[in-house]
Structures are given as C-alpha cells and as structure tokens.
Amino acid sequence: MNGQPVRDRRATVPDPAVGVGHSHAKAILLGEHTVVHGTPAVAFPLPALPVRAIARRGLHDTDFGPGAAGHFRFSVGAVGADGTESGPRVAVEEALRRWGLGGEPVEVRIDCDIPLARGLGSSAACAGAAVRAVADLYGRIVDPGSLYELVQCGEQVAHGRASGIDAGAVLASGPILFERGIARPIAFAVDADLVLADTGVPGSTQQAVAGVRRRLARDPRAARGQLDRADALITSAAADLAAGRTAALGAAMLEFQGLLAELGVSTPQIDELVRAALDAGAFGAKLTGAGLGGCVLALAATGTAPAVRDALRRAGAVRTWTVTAQSLRSSPTPIPEREITS
Ligand code: PMV
DSSP, X not given: OOSXXXXXXXXXXXXXXXXXXXXXXXXXEEOTTGGGGTOOEEEEEEEEEEEEEEEEESOOOOOOOSOOTTEEEEEESSTTSOOOOOHHHHHHHHHHHHTTOTTOOEEEEEEEOSOTTSSSOHHHHHHHHHHHHHHHHTTOOOOHHHHHHHHHHHHHHHHSSOOSHHHHHHTOSSOEEEETTEEEEOOOOSSEEEEEEEOSOOOOHHHHHHHHHHHHXXXXXXXXXXXXXXXXXXXXXXXXXXXXXXXXXXXXXXXXXXXXXXXXOOOHHHHHHHHHHXXXXXXXXXXXXSOSSSEEEEEEETTOHXXXXXXXXXXXXXXXXXXXXXXXXXXXXXXXXXXXXO
C-alpha cells in the first residue's frame, strides 16, 4: 500500500444492468384538500430536495445497511419479492405490466432527501424516481403523460384518493396551476420568497384526506359553500401570483389557511408557526400539503426571508428551507401541458 486511496472499480465501470431515475419534492401554494374535490391548486417543485432511485434486474440480497428514513429498497415481480404495498412499488409494478414485463424480478433502491410525511410529496417523488429508474433499466422512453399516470397509480395507494397535484408537481420543472385535471405552467411574478418550516410532526395524508371527506359529507350544503369559496379564492390568487400582486396573494394564503382549519387539518403547532411568520412581517402563511402536522409555507418580501425564517425557528420549527422568487422564475424547461386521467 502506498497510501493512495483505493478506487472502487465498481464505481467507475458502467453497469448496463442498472437504471437510474431522479425526482424532487414539491410544495402546494394553495388548494390542498379542496383540489381532491374539484377546485384548482397551485404548486411548485423543490429541486433542492431530491430523490434518486437505482433499479437492477433480478433479486439481490445486497445489504444496504440500516435503512435511515427515506433510504429503502423494494423488489417486485417474483416469488420472494417483499410484499409491502407502497406507492413506488405499485407504480413500478404497473409500469412493468404496461410494458409487457409483468413478473420480471427487479429491485429498486431509493435514496430520498425529502423528509417523509411532511406534506412535501415524498411518496409521489419516490414513485417518479423509481419509474424513471426502471424505464432507464429497460431502455424505455416514457412520455410525460404516461409517467404522470404511473405515479398516480402509486399515489392512489398512498393517499386513498389522490387529486394528481403531487404527481404533477414532482414531475414539473416550474410552478404549475392544476385545474380540471390539467397541469399548466404559471408565472411566479410576485416579488417575494417562500419560507418552508417543518413542525417536526409527521402527518398522514390518507388520514387527513379521509377526515376532510367525512367533514364535507356531514353537511353537503355547507360543503358546497366552502368549496365554492375555495375555488374563487384560488382562482383569484393564481391571477395575483401571475400578475405580481404580492399582498393580495399573501392575504389569500391566510384566508385559505382559515378554510383548511375549518376542514380540520390545522393543528396548534401549525397555527403557532403561521402566527410567528405573520408577526415577523410575512405577507401570508398557511400549512402546505395534507396538514395534521407537516410544514408551514410563508410568503416573505424579498430580503425579509431570513427574519421570517428565524422567527419560525424560534416558534418551534425543526428545520426551514427558503425558496427564492428568482429560482421559481427561472424554470429551466417549459412544462408540457398534460391531460390527466386520475
Ligand atoms: O401532504 P401531501 O404531500 O401528501 O399532499 C397531499 C395533497 C392533498 O391535497 C391533501 C391530497 C391530494 O391528493 O391532492
């Protein structure tokens, strides 16, 4: 040994039996829950929180070490494959079935930097990365509409009933307006940054979606009123976002937070973080994602994001992320409009 670091040959020799796929987190600006019942919603991708998937043919007995949260593997397509039903696994099985490869033994390893159960789309992002990895493994080109559909197959398992907003946003490269099953790019024209704050409390999307459905079903007339209110609010807020009316967008976020609280998905920790963001000068703040824990999203005038972030941390946020207006304006590629069949 001459003290030189030993290079791992496996890391440098390309392995044709391996496929790789990527995706990323998302955040919903407006419209979570009501989107399940037909309203529009606005969401944006979070490329700073990525997921990487690696797919290999066959069933392997590789030890990936202790599975830290977000780092896991699953196998499909053969006797002995692990039987846990998860969104990514369902999406991969459906992909293989559609490609005439049902029953093929494949192992997928996921490395997910997205905190789980925090309303940041980890299940959809893991499914998207997994399907891309398996497509890469078999040399398949998957068009955006088919990829969306496959992620949605997994999301129906993860959410109970999924609107498609998460699948649309984790596959998008810029902010989207999701309306009547179609995801379209929307301009982020407000002069403000977004600060995300994690309450540290995991929330179950399935439980939250089921709770809102029960609440709406209890009084259909009141529910119609709430959903009409949400629809009008999101539609005008999307116009505010695209036209650069920052204060109006912040007010709409706050009003939507009130509606989400009426629907039973806010919590004392969320309320506390919303208050802290407003006290620090944010234009608006609300929960993002399914709620019952998870994250809060605050709209802060450019330059004031650090003060809002510090206030959120003092109020108990376990971690924060800032998404600048600039990064949301420079969407690298246009998002193809896609018809959504959920
Ligand atoms: O918390 P998440 O990332 O699972 O977001 C769910 C968004 C909902 O509107 C609550 C559900 C859906 O399918 O639209």
